[in-house]
Structures are given as structure tokens and as C-alpha cells.
Amino acid sequence: MKILKRSFFSLPADEAAPQLLGCELVHETPNGPVSGRIIETEAYLGRDDPACHAARGKTPRNAPMFERGGVSYVYFIYGMYHCFNVVTGPEGSGEAVLIRAVEPVQGIDRMSRNRGRSRLKDLCSGPGKLCIALEITPDHNLHPLNRRPLYIRERPESFNSPIARSGRIGINAGAELQLRFYLSGHSGLSRPG
DNA sequence: GGTGGGATTAGCT
DNA sequence: GCTAATCCCACCA
Numbered sequence: 001m002k003i004l005k006r007s008f009f010s011l012p013a014d015e016a017a018p019q020l021l022g023c024e025l026v027h028e029t030p031n032g033p034v035s036g037r038i039i040e041t042e043a044y045l046g047r048d049d050p051a052c053h054a055a056r057g058k059t060p061r062n063a064p065m066f067e068r069g070g071v072s073y074v075y076f077i078y079g080m081y082h083c084f085n086v087v088t089g090p091e092g093s094g095e096a097v098l099i100r101a102v103e104p105v106q107g108i109d110r111m112s113r114n115r116g117r118s119r120l121k122d123l124c125s126g127p128g129k130l131c132i133a134l135e136i137t138p139d140h141n142l143h144p145l146n147r148r149p150l151y152i153r154e155r156p157e158s159f160n161s162p163i164a165r166s167g168r169i170g171i172n173a174g175a176e177l178q179l180r181f182y183l184s185g186h187s188g189l190s191r192p193g
Numbered sequence: 194g195g196t197g198g199g200a201t202t203a204g205c206t
Numbered sequence: 207g208c209t210a211a212t213c214c215c216a217c218c219a
Contacts, residue, residue: 076203078202079200098211
């Protein structure tokens with residue numbers, strides 16, 4: 001399978017988010033590859049989206065969101081966890097797609113150790129969990145996602161899973177917008193679909 | 194099965 | 207000071 005081209009990431013976040021479903025997020029660690037198929041995403045739309053980190057302008061933390069689409073935005077949350085985002089859109093737009101859940105594909109034993117959990121659906125079924133499982137850290141902030149060691153593979157031509165949408169999780173402002181996308185009925189989601 | 198609260202810290206007001 | 211794009215465990219049913 002091919003790696004997503006740089007041009008893919010120029011899409012607006014609300015178009016990129018559903019198209020990332022079914023793609024494989026790969027991390028080639030020094031100890032071997034770990035990867036998962038993306039099954040749940042959320043779009044954050046930039047300056048005009050009150051739930052978006054970029055809504056109140058550029059700061060040191062959210063600066064990656066203002067880059068041209070194609071880099072990562074990794075941030076620290078709740079004093080303990082990290083969340084992984086794919087920056088999309090033109091430079092300065094402040095858009096990104098939060099990866100909320102993946103289905104384990106490569107390196108499952110390693111992910112189990114990283115997470116301290118054995119059940120498959122407990123490994124990557126949340127934005128904080130998948131960062132732990134896939135060993136995504138602030139070192140990967142601003143990383144170009146078409147290059148090793150962290151990149152995204154295109155979904156297969158045969159992909160035709162039904163995509164559902166809902167309100168975004170864990171936010172207050174803008175909660176009514178239907179910007180969460182997921183593979184309906186999948187058992188590995190961060191919340192039931 | 195479902196829910197309520199604690200963990201733990203950077204960044205913003 | 208307060209909040210946050212979260213997770214896990216204890217506890218109750």
C-alpha cells in the first residue's frame with residue numbers, strides 16, 4: 001500500500017477526517033513497526049471553530065496547526081496523556097484532524113506491553129490510548145506525515161465500510177457540530193457508535 | 194451492566 | 207486559580 005501524498009493533506013479538515021478512516025497509521029520504532037487502521041476521527045476547523053485550539057490565534061503550543069497540511073500536532077492533555085492530530089488545509093488555516101481510535105495491525109504484542117492491557121479493543125480505543133500504544137510522543141510534534149518513522153498509508157481500493165458521524169467527544173463549545181467520523185458498529189471505538 | 198471521582202500538569206485568564 | 211480534544215478504578219446494580 002502507498003503512503004498518503006502530501007497533496008492529500010491540503011483538504012479541509014472536515015473532508016480529510018472521513019477520508020482518513022481505513023488508512024493505516026504506521027510508526028517504525030527502533031524496536032520494529034507498530035501500526036493501526038484508523039477507525040475514528042474528529043475534524044477541528046480552525047479560527048472559526050470554538051472547540052479548536054487554533055480558535056484564539058497562534059500560540060507556542062498550537063503553532064503546528066498553522067503549518068501547511070501534512071505535519072503532526074501532538075499535545076499534552078489532562079496532565080497525563082497526549083493526543084495525536086493530522087494538520088490539514090493551507091498554511092495558516094489552523095485546521096486539524098484528531099485521530100481518536102485505531103484498530104491494532106502491526107506490533108500487537110508490543111502495544112499490549114505499552115498499554116499494560118491484553119484485550120485487543122483496549123489497546124488503541126481512544127486518543128490517549130493510541131499514543132501510548134503506538135509510542136507517539138511530543139518528539140513527533142511537527143513531524144511530516146509522509147515520511148518515516150511516522151506516516152499514514154492509503155486505504156485499500158476495496159475499502160467500502162459505512163461511515164457514520166456524530167457530535168465531537170469531550171468538548172463544550174461547538175459540541176452540536178457533527179464533526180466526529182467513525183466506522184459504524186466497530187468494536188474498537190472510543191465510544192459506542 | 195453503568196456511573197462518579199481522582200490522577201496530574203501546561204497553558205491561559 | 208482553573209480548565210482541559212482522557213483514562214482507569216472502585217463501587218453499585
